[in-house]
Structure formats: C-alpha cells, structure tokens
Amino acid sequence: MSRRKECTPQQLKELILSNAGRIIAQHGRSGLTARALAEAIHYSPGTIYNVYEDLDALMVDVNYETLGRLQMYCQQKIAILPTDFSRVRGLAYAYADFAHQNLRAWEAVYAPNRKMEHDNAPALPEYYQQRLTDIFLVVETTLIDCLNLSQPAAYSSARLLWACLHGITVLSLNGTLGLVGAEQPYAMIDDLLEQYLARYL
Amino acid sequence: MSRRKECTPQQLKELILSNAGRIIAQHGRSGLTARALAEAIHYSPGTIYNVYEDLDALMVDVNYETLGRLQMYCQQKIAILPTDFSRVRGLAYAYADFAHQNLRAWEAVYAPNRKMEHDNAPALPEYYQQRLTDIFLVVETTLIDCLNLSQPAAYSSARLLWACLHGITVLSLNGTLGLVGAEQPYAMIDDLLEQYLARYL
C-alpha cells in the first residue's frame, strides 16, 4: 500500500522531527509514542522506522534542535546587555528561563535513553557534540569579554558554571531543594556568580 | 492459588524492596520489571501489586533507601576528617564518589516517573522529604562546624553547593562536558569550593 509521494525524504524527516518536538513540548518524552506521532503526521508507525533507526535516534535529533534553540535564546538575551558582569548574569538567567519555558523539551535532553542504560550507550553523533561545544563557546566568550578571563580559565570556568547552573535548575524544578517561590533559582544563581566569580569582579 | 504463608507482610515488603534495589544496582531502572522482580523473589507479578500501589511507588522506597545510604556514606567519610576545609572537601568528594559507585541507583533517584510527567506528579511522601532535609543538615552542620558559617548562611550555601555538586556529577557522567579522565570531577569540585567558599577560608 502506498499513497502518492507527497514529500521528499527530507521533508518527511522534517515533518517527523517537528511533530515529535511539538508532542514532546506538550506531553513530554513519555507522550512521544510511535503511534501518536504517526497519527500526528498522518502516516503509519512503520514509516517512522523508515526514516529513523528507532525512537531514541529520533530523540537525538529532537534534543539537538532543543539545544539549538537554547543557544539562540542565550545569544539573543545577552546581545542586548553591556559587556560586564550583568551580561554574565543574564546568560545564567537565560539558561534557567529556557529550562522553565521549555520544561519538557529540556528534560528530554537529559532523560536516559530507554534501551541502553549506560552500558553500551551509543556515542552521540559528532554534530551533536559540536553543538555542545558551540554552547560552551558562548559561555567562554562571555567570560572572556566581560570579565577578562584568560582562555584556559574561561574554558574550565564555563564548564563549571554551566554544570552548576544545570544542578540548580534540576533540583529547583524537581523540588529536591524544598524551596518555594519562583525567585529562588535566581537568588541561588546570583549567589553562585557573585561568590564564584568574586576574584574577577 | 496460594502457598503456605512464609513471610509476614513486613518481611514480604522487605523482600521486594531489597531485590528491587539489587536489580536496579545491576541493571538500572529499566531492568526493574514486574516480572523480573517477581521471579527474583519467587512470587508472581500480582503479589508485588498487593504490597505496592505500582512500580513507581516501589521506586520511591528504593530511592529512599538509596538516599539513606548516601547519607551514611557521607557521614562516615567526613567523620575521620579534621574540622576544617578538608572536611568540606571530603563531603563534596563523597557525593561524587557515591554517585560513581552506585551509578544506577543514584540515577534512579532522579529518573522521571514513567506515568505522571510533571503535571500531577504525586508529591513525595513526608518521610522522603524528611530524608532530604536530613541530608542537607549534614551539609549545613559541616559548613557551620568547619567554616563558621551562620545558620542562615549555612542553610542557603548547603543547598547551593549540593545543587552544584549534583550538576557537576550529572554532566560529568553523561559526557556533556566533553572532558576525559576520572579526575576531572574532582578538579571541578576543588575549583568550585575554593572559589565559592573563598570568603570563609
């Protein structure tokens, strides 16, 4: 069975990817089932497997796209800020804001793949790694431009700050910290930045 | 069908819990299926549901136990250290070590529950919250004893440090940071502690 060819393979892949992203934004990773996605794109479940190896491979592309939006969001937020500490803070806030505003997509980036549980987890593709590097580059550049960090210091500080931001965001969102009020993550970020970066201020 | 009653309900619950913990330690959250667990305890799948509402409720108890071991591990590690900065560092290392040595159990603590994806997630039971509070108390006490922090400062610094430690550990383990070598997390922790706590040293 078949229909008239309505999409190029590339268009079909984009159709799958965009609908997967929408489903995840609405219902989270667990809402993305082969059948739900097939219905959304008006194809059958089998078609998805002609385009993607499996749903985990699809998730890699969805997460890649999410990270791209994160990077864009951060870059836009800091572009309008002065080249000083306030830009560093704006960058940190941007990460927390993005996680809040794109909660389910952001969670999916760090959700463990259902199959391989850390044994023989397939290495992420090179272009995905490159995107992570690009994001860190935004942080490094900000530290260098705003606080005059050296390249090596910026490299390690960028990764450390990003990791701390990530931890604050994770534990804030899942309630581990037992804190209330939406302002708490920002207060924690302020505290972190002011103390950690004190010697550069 | 039934057999002679071999366990008290309490013993049965402990049998389920301990075997669930062992399976998770070996095969991760995804390895814990109702049927695999039933086979391990030599009961049928249905029996598990006489004791626990569902597998997510069982996971709460498994995670509660994991957090208890984390607390014990941290307390033992710092007990032998002097009451100064080296104890704070030892506590931070203990968290990273525990996560490495109990990777799958530790991951399960932060794994999203399959069903409720952040909509109507059932609040964690009070005793679970209490355990989190107890763990933070260890950190707070360490900061007060070793670095003379005030109570309010210890409260917020404990939560911030814990969150940062968590982020460093998560991103180190999943490879996001693109770093190699097992020493990297320790170097990051050293950097974090020395900078963040500089004013107290």
Add this chain to the structure above:
DNA sequence: CAAAATATTGAACAATGTTCAATAAAAAGG
C-alpha cells in the same frame, strides 16, 4: 470442623517499540 478472612496466583488486557512481507504508486525501459 465449617465458615469467614486472607494471601497468592496467573491468565487477561491495553499499550508500547519494532519488524517486515505485502502492496500500491512511481520511475525506468523499450
């Protein structure tokens, strides 16, 4: 010892990821 309460079962259901022979449409060849 009969009756009520309890513990345990395992078959059954719905939902999932995934596969793949079958098939309809399109493209290529003559």
Add this chain to the structure above:
DNA sequence: CCTTTTTATTGAACATTGTTCAATATTTTG
C-alpha cells in the same frame, strides 16, 4: 503505451511491559 523495476508505505504481527482481578489455596476464626 505497456512492462518491468524500483521505491514508498502500510498495517498486521510479535515481544514486552504495567496492571487488574476473578479464582483459588491457605490460614484463621468461631
């Protein structure tokens, strides 16, 4: 224009999962 080959798509089928619950075996009660 028809035949053949290639391609795109399907949806039924399989294995596995979480979960339920009437049936049943055992224990307890009276």
